[in-house]
């Protein structure tokens with residue numbers, strides 16, 4: 090069973106993390122994880138520009154180091170950025186000090202008060218330290234753009250049915266998801282327009 094919408098008990102349990110954004114009833118918060126990378130990120134930026142929508146990019150520090158010009162483009166086009174560690178470490182199998190070092194190292198490349206843990210998971214200890222420095226941004230709605238087992242038509246259909254104002258929606262700007270994202274994202278953005286929703290960066 091796959092949940093696109095995060096079940097309420099999970100967000101209740103991790104109440105120090107941000108799962109939704111209360112707002113004016115007509116805004117969603119699109120987020121893109123794991124970039125910036127050539128091809129996928131510029132393609133997303135182009136589509137967002139066309140639609141007049143803004144998003145938040147949770148960047149991997151090492152990708153920013155490798156592709157500083159794409160990172161600059163994200164910022165200059167009015168999007169927000171967040172820290173997603175230096176090398177996409179999995180918190181629960183990474184020693185606390187190396188995990189925190191990785192976040193610090195990424196901070197040298199990504200100036201932001203937002204953090205999202207890779208895989209959505211970290212230890213309680215890591216979380217307690219990081220939430221002093223960052224707002225920990227989770228999500229309301231996961232697209233499964235990376236999961237070959239979920240047909241893209243199902244994702245598009247679910248998005249139409251489920252995404253609503255205040256939701257934080259996760260996509261990925263990595264090459265693994267790119268072919269699928271090219272099918273999903275234009276449809277989802279069209280649908281948001283139809284619903285009269287705009288997309289803003291998380292501030």
Ligand SMILES: [Zn+2]
Nearest residue numbers: 122123207208
């Ligand atoms: Zn990630």
